[in-house]
Amino acid sequence: MNEPRRRPPDAVTLSDLRKPRTFPAVSVLMPTERGAPGDRRDRVRLRNLLAEARRRLRQDARVAPDAADRVVRGLESAAGQVDLRHPEDGLVLFATPDGEHHAFMIDQPVDERVIVDTTFATRDLIAADARRPKYWVVTLSDQCARLWDGRDGELAEHDADGFPVGVPPAARPASADAPARRDRPQRGGTAEERHRRLAREVAHRLETVVAHDPRPVVVAGVTRHQAFFDEAAGPHLTIAGRIDGAHEHTPPARLAELARPVLHAYDDLREVAVLAELEAARGLHRYAAGLREVVPLVEAGRAEHLVVERGYYAPAVRTDGDVVPVDGPPGVLRGADVVDDLVDNLIEDTLEYGGEVTFVSDGFLVDHDRIAVVVRF
Numbered sequence: 001m002n003e004p005r006r007r008p009p010d011a012v013t014l015s016d017l018r019k020p021r022t023f024p025a026v027s028v029l030m031p032t033e034r035g036a037p038g039d040r041r042d043r044v045r046l047r048n049l050l051a052e053a054r055r056r057l058r059q060d061a062r063v064a065p066d067a068a069d070r071v072v073r074g075l076e077s078a079a080g081q082v083d084l085r086h087p088e089d090g091l092v093l094f095a096t097p098d099g100e101h102h103a104f105m106i107d108q109p110v111d112e113r114v115i116v117d118t119t120f121a122t123r124d125l126i127a128a129d130a131r132r133p134k135y136w137v138v139t140l141s142d143q144c145a146r147l148w149d150g151r152d153g154e155l156a157e158h159d160a161d162g163f164p165v166g167v168p169p170a171a172r173p174a175s176a177d178a179p180a181r182r183d184r185p186q187r188g189g190t191a192e193e194r195h196r197r198l199a200r201e202v203a204h205r206l207e208t209v210v211a212h213d214p215r216p217v218v219v220a221g222v223t224r225h226q227a228f229f230d231e232a233a234g235p236h237l238t239i240a241g242r243i244d245g246a247h248e249h250t251p252p253a254r255l256a257e258l259a260r261p262v263l264h265a266y267d268d269l270r271e272v273a274v275l276a277e278l279e280a281a282r283g284l285h286r287y288a289a290g291l292r293e294v295v296p297l298v299e300a301g302r303a304e305h306l307v308v309e310r311g312y313y314a315p316a317v318r319t320d321g322d323v324v325p326v327d328g329p330p331g332v333l334r335g336a337d338v339v340d341d342l343v344d345n346l347i348e349d350t351l352e353y354g355g356e357v358t359f360v361s362d363g364f365l366v367d368h369d370r371i372a373v374v375v376r377f
Contacts, residue, residue: 018348020118021096024063026053026071027121029110032087042084050075053114067097074101094120115340123344127359133263137255140221140229141248145202155252162205166198199228207236216240216266218259220247240266271360274307281374290369295323297375298346301353305374308343311362312370316342
């Protein structure tokens with residue numbers, strides 16, 4: 001039914017995958033051996049996980065036998081779409097009794113799990129999507145500013161929303177001395193004011209782009225153009241870093257290579273900044289930590305920013321409107337309304353209510369009980 005995807009789904013597909021499904025919606029997650037293509041262990045592990053899913057469904061009193069069979073066939077169909085001779089770091093399979101099934105191979109390790117719920121377990125897809133570098137690069141020069149769409153380590157020129165700004169060299173009338181004039185920046189007040197106007201126009205148009213597709217911005221250009229841009233840029237632009245020098249004619253592949261260390265440094269600072277944000281929210285009484293405090297706030301739609309450790313999973317049981325975390329694998333719990341991974345549900349709820357989710361390294365939230373939230377009110 002669905003072709004396997006070798007990259008995490010886009011935001012629209014992720015939003016659809018987070019929607020409730022007919023019970024039982026089953027998710028199978030499996031780490032794969034990227035460094036050992038065609039490794040027999042992957043095939044054995046997948047076969048065992050499918051057997052575990054079959055066992056879980058047949059032992060669940062809430063699942064009719066024919067529904068269990070349909071889900072298992074869906075998982076087998078999804079698994080059949082995957083070529084384990086060319087693995088990445090993780091495999092994700094979804095299936096429902098309605099015949100829906102999906103297969104994703106992602107470049108992020110996952111924990112081996114079988115999850116039975118009313119939604120698919122999308123947290124690893126969300127985390128993989130969050131880890132994909134998505135950013136804007138703006139290149140500034142005397143005559144023109146270009147915008148580049150950065151994702152998955154590649155750049156493509158964004159030629160909409162008023163970009164490129166100014167007159168690209170190729171569009172100007174050719175003359176014998178044009179290259180010389182282009183290579184020598186003009187001095188004096190007139191040229192400076194023209195550069196300032198160009199910078200203001202670039203910042204204005206970039207703010208419009210970022211309003212629809214928020215991403216950090218990498219600014220590439222010589223010092224004077226960066227200074228003019230800084231004067232014009234408003235608070236709605238998040239500057240991830242800078243690439244110094246003239247890059248009007250730098251090939252996209254080289255520009256992406258130059259942006260990579262800038263983005264890595266930005267991500268490191270962002271993770272540290274999360275702690276400062278949590279402490280500030282604590283001082284403003286807009287903070288909660290630990291599952292028992294976080295759950296009601298997220299489910300009420302109050303989560304502005306949920307922060308969770310990547311490896312934090314929490315099975316739970318719903319009783320009398322309350323959610324109680326439990327120890328041990330959820331597969332052994334019977335006769336109760338079991339939530340296989342409460343953290344996954346919190347991630348999905350936060351996104352559905354328009355909040356932000358940030359994944360941090362395991363152990364990073366040791367003082368926050370592994371999960372924390374900044375609330376809107």
